[in-house]
Amino acid sequence: MDKSIGIVETQYFTVAEPPAQFELESGRTLSPVKLAYETYGKLNAEKSNAVLILHALSGDAHVAGKNSPEDRKPGWWDMMVGPGKAFDTRKYFVICSNVIGGCKGSTGPCSVNPATGREYSLSFPVVTVKDMVNAQRHLIDHLGVERLLCVTGGSMGGMQALQWTVSYPDRVRLAIPIATTCRLSAQAIAFDEVGRQAVMADPEWMRGEYYDKTFPARGLAVARMIGHITYLSDESMRQKFGRDLVKPEYGYDFLTDFQVESYLRYQGDSFVQRFDANSYLYITKAMDYFDLSQPSGSLRKELSHAKAKFLVISFSSDWLFPSYQSKELVSALRRNYIDVAYTEIQTHYGHDAFLLESETLTQLIKNFLEYAA
Amino acid sequence: MDKSIGIVETQYFTVAEPPAQFELESGRTLSPVKLAYETYGKLNAEKSNAVLILHALSGDAHVAGKNSPEDRKPGWWDMMVGPGKAFDTRKYFVICSNVIGGCKGSTGPCSVNPATGREYSLSFPVVTVKDMVNAQRHLIDHLGVERLLCVTGGSMGGMQALQWTVSYPDRVRLAIPIATTCRLSAQAIAFDEVGRQAVMADPEWMRGEYYDKTFPARGLAVARMIGHITYLSDESMRQKFGRDLVKPEYGYDFLTDFQVESYLRYQGDSFVQRFDANSYLYITKAMDYFDLSQPSGSLRKELSHAKAKFLVISFSSDWLFPSYQSKELVSALRRNYIDVAYTEIQTHYGHDAFLLESETLTQLIKNFLEYAA
Numbered sequence: 001m002d003k004s005i006g007i008v009e010t011q012y013f014t015v016a017e018p019p020a021q022f023e024l025e026s027g028r029t030l031s032p033v034k035l036a037y038e039t040y041g042k043l044n045a046e047k048s049n050a051v052l053i054l055h056a057l058s059g060d061a062h063v064a065g066k067n068s069p070e071d072r073k074p075g076w077w078d079m080m081v082g083p084g085k086a087f088d089t090r091k092y093f094v095i096c097s098n099v100i101g102g103c104k105g106s107t108g109p110c111s112v113n114p115a116t117g118r119e120y121s122l123s124f125p126v127v128t129v130k131d132m133v134n135a136q137r138h139l140i141d142h143l144g145v146e147r148l149l150c151v152t153g154g155s156m157g158g159m160q161a162l163q164w165t166v167s168y169p170d171r172v173r174l175a176i177p178i179a180t181t182c183r184l185s186a187q188a189i190a191f192d193e194v195g196r197q198a199v200m201a202d203p204e205w206m207r208g209e210y211y212d213k214t215f216p217a218r219g220l221a222v223a224r225m226i227g228h229i230t231y232l233s234d235e236s237m238r239q240k241f242g243r244d245l246v247k248p249e250y251g252y253d254f255l256t257d258f259q260v261e262s263y264l265r266y267q268g269d270s271f272v273q274r275f276d277a278n279s280y281l282y283i284t285k286a287m288d289y290f291d292l293s294q295p296s297g298s299l300r301k302e303l304s305h306a307k308a309k310f311l312v313i314s315f316s317s318d319w320l321f322p323s324y325q326s327k328e329l330v331s332a333l334r335r336n337y338i339d340v341a342y343t344e345i346q347t348h349y350g351h352d353a354f355l356l357e358s359e360t361l362t363q364l365i366k367n368f369l370e371y372a373a
Numbered sequence: 374m375d376k377s378i379g380i381v382e383t384q385y386f387t388v389a390e391p392p393a394q395f396e397l398e399s400g401r402t403l404s405p406v407k408l409a410y411e412t413y414g415k416l417n418a419e420k421s422n423a424v425l426i427l428h429a430l431s432g433d434a435h436v437a438g439k440n441s442p443e444d445r446k447p448g449w450w451d452m453m454v455g456p457g458k459a460f461d462t463r464k465y466f467v468i469c470s471n472v473i474g475g476c477k478g479s480t481g482p483c484s485v486n487p488a489t490g491r492e493y494s495l496s497f498p499v500v501t502v503k504d505m506v507n508a509q510r511h512l513i514d515h516l517g518v519e520r521l522l523c524v525t526g527g528s529m530g531g532m533q534a535l536q537w538t539v540s541y542p543d544r545v546r547l548a549i550p551i552a553t554t555c556r557l558s559a560q561a562i563a564f565d566e567v568g569r570q571a572v573m574a575d576p577e578w579m580r581g582e583y584y585d586k587t588f589p590a591r592g593l594a595v596a597r598m599i600g601h602i603t604y605l606s607d608e609s610m611r612q613k614f615g616r617d618l619v620k621p622e623y624g625y626d627f628l629t630d631f632q633v634e635s636y637l638r639y640q641g642d643s644f645v646q647r648f649d650a651n652s653y654l655y656i657t658k659a660m661d662y663f664d665l666s667q668p669s670g671s672l673r674k675e676l677s678h679a680k681a682k683f684l685v686i687s688f689s690s691d692w693l694f695p696s697y698q699s700k701e702l703v704s705a706l707r708r709n710y711i712d713v714a715y716t717e718i719q720t721h722y723g724h725d726a727f728l729l730e731s732e733t734l735t736q737l738i739k740n741f742l743e744y745a746a
Contacts, residue, residue, distance in 0.1 A: 026623075026625040049663055060611075118678070122627070125625070126625040126626065143524065167539075183616060184616070184632070185607055185610065185611055186607075186610035186611055186613070186614040186615055186616065186633040187602065187606075187607045187611075188601045188636070189597075189608045189616070189631050189633055189634065190610065190633050191602060192665075193598075193631075193633070193634045193637060194595060194598045194599050194602065194637065196627065197591075197594070197595050197598060197638075198571055198574075198595050200593075200627070201571075201574075201575065201595055202574065202578055203590035213468075217576065218570075218574035221570070221574075222567060222570050222571050222595065224572060225563075225566075225567045226599060228565050229560065229564060229567065231565045232560075233560075234558055234559075234560045234692070237558065237559035237563065238558055238559055239559045240559070241559040242559055243557070243559065243562070243664065250399075250616070250662055252399040252401075252498070252499040253499065254569065254654055254658065257661070257662075257663070258559070258562050258566075260559040260562055260563050260566070261562065261563070261566045262736065263686060264563055264566060268570075281627055285627065288630070288631070289623055289630075291616065291734075292481070319607070319692070322607070328647055
């Protein structure tokens with residue numbers, strides 16, 4: 001059996017068309033608001049088989065398959081979505097949309113503001129995870145899905161999944177937050193802030209007004225390099241690179257000596273080809289602002305209205321969103337007598353494990369979908 | 374009793390004056406080579422009470438006391454050096470010099486090259502930890518000390534202490550490497566490299582030729598911010614900052630929201646007032662190159678000639694140079710039947726603990742100096 005979903009087309013849905021306004025958590029409004037999204041599989045007659053997948057910082061609506069036969073790589077979670085896979089497209093109707101604030105087809109800082117005819121840049125309002133989820137809810141309405149079978153995602157995708165369970169408790173049956181947290185730690189905020197500072201220190205950034213000029217590539221590359229270190233683990237970097245050199249001897253200069261340097265520079269340079277610098281600022285800020293324990297300050301209280309069954313998954317070597325943060329979530333759910341299964345997967349891959357540990361994730365998620373649903 | 378050492382004067386010693394050349398590990402030579410240094414206490418008649426303290430990345434020769442009554446702060450390890458302290462200046466003759474490649478009085482990239490009349494900038498040769506220690510050996514000769522009672526330091530200071538025990542085994546009785554490693558991990562190299570990229574991405578850096586122009590402050594500030602996160606721990610940042618805001622509400626902009634952001638920006642901004650951007654490149658490169666297991670590739674073999682007694686100290690929450698790296702050192706020493714005591718101090722302070730855990734360090738070091746000597 002061919003396990004790939006094949007060719008998929010990105011679609012677009014307008015959440016709010018002027019004069020309709022989309023209200024944001026900050027109190028500001030935005031219009032128009034467009035979402036890029038993809039779907040895989042078919043919605044059944046009962047409309048009970050819809051799975052909403054939420055993407056992480058640098059992800060997009062393109063989860064699985066290819067957009068054209070020439071595409072070099074499939075979507076970012078192809079390992080999980082397709083015929084016979086964890087989210088089996090013969091059984092489930094899978095949906096994913098690019099977040100607002102993003103740069104992959106949904107309305108964001110690089111979109112043209114119809115009021116000025118120019119890109120929003122920093123005049124784009126700061127959006128939150130709650131705003132992202134609110135926009136997705138409009139899309140789900142549009143697709144005719146009253147109640148989602150499942151919401152899931154890793155990292156910021158997990159935050160959106162959690163937000164769904166408290167913003168729209170009646171519309172989610174199952175939630176699978178992976179490698180995520182209910183609120184960023186000071187350390188994680190610090191890494192985000194340094195990344196933003198690196199972008200904003202680039203003189204090409206020009207307070208965000210670079211769209212018809214030179215892209216602030218060096219600043220964004222440094223930000224991505226910082227981020228990338230936090231997605232791996234000490235152990236996985238040791239196994240993958242150790243102290244291996246690119247040449248037989250030290251260069252005694254400031255070019256590239258170590259394999260790990262070469263790898264990071266490649267990651268930085270390739271990222272700037274595919275991501276917008278202002279979106280990087282907006283999306284990291286949305287992650288920093290995410291705090292499921294607000295407004296009351298009590299995580300238990302805020303989760304008390306959730307009605308979904310949960311499968312919480314963390315990774316032993318994830319030091320960006322460490323397991324103790326998933327355990328806090330599990331504990332708050334249990335104190336509300338909410339049905340929750342928790343697994344910490346033993347792995348060296350660090351935070352990135354949600355994109356790599358396909359076998360273990362597939363087994364856990366298949367079982368959960370079959371028995372919990 | 375006044376526990377401060379009082380007013381101390383920085384002194385200078387010329388290691389190599391033209392035509393004498395100082396030979397470097399890279400095969401290049403350097404001349405003149407000057408060291409800035411300070412001493413505390415008095416060398417006894419037997420010349421048996423000299424303690425050499427080695428500084429970390431951003432340190433200098435000024436370990437304790439003040440250089441003038443107006444100084445706001447004392448030296449960087451004042452908690453450890455002075456009358457009655459761990460390195461009791463009533464008993465020991467304490468020496469510290471700024472490393473070559475540094476910017477605090479010793480010859481480095483910001484020194485003037487007499488051949489050109491201009492600062493070296495990137496024409497300064499890349500120096501190694503072995504080179505730093507070789508220069509210190511000349512200073513020790515100059516001070517009339519045949520055999521050091523003790524070499525010690527934290528972080529890169531610990532690397533120099535280790536290098537002393539293998540470069541000059543007959544000249545060291547005791548070694549106390551703290552919060553250090555025999556070789557940087559891929560992750561630590563990665564953080565150094567991103568810091569260097571941040572400096573070099575600053576257009577004011579101008580390939581190092583900025584001395585009569587604008588200082589590349591923004592790039593160096595970003596590098597320092599990255600470094601600073603690695604010196605703390607997740608736990609210490611949670612305790613110190615948590616998610617505390619600088620204002621009552623989110624700003625919904627890209628100014629400062631969280632206390633941790635404000636702290637990091639302050640750290641970055643104050644660092645650029647006191648440190649040279651090119652020195653940052655050279656010293657981090659020296660740390661990356663440090664590998665005590667070379668040239669043979671066997672740490673056990675390279676340590677087999679060491680004759681000092683060791684007290685190895687690591688910190689439980691240090692994730693930059695984690696305890697497992699100190700344990701590798703201890704294990705390699707023990708396989709050589711070298712006398713070694715090892716302590717992992719339980720602390721939340723992370724790598725910075727060597728500058729903070731004064732009580733525990735004082736007790737351990739006092740005992741070691743008294744009983745092992």
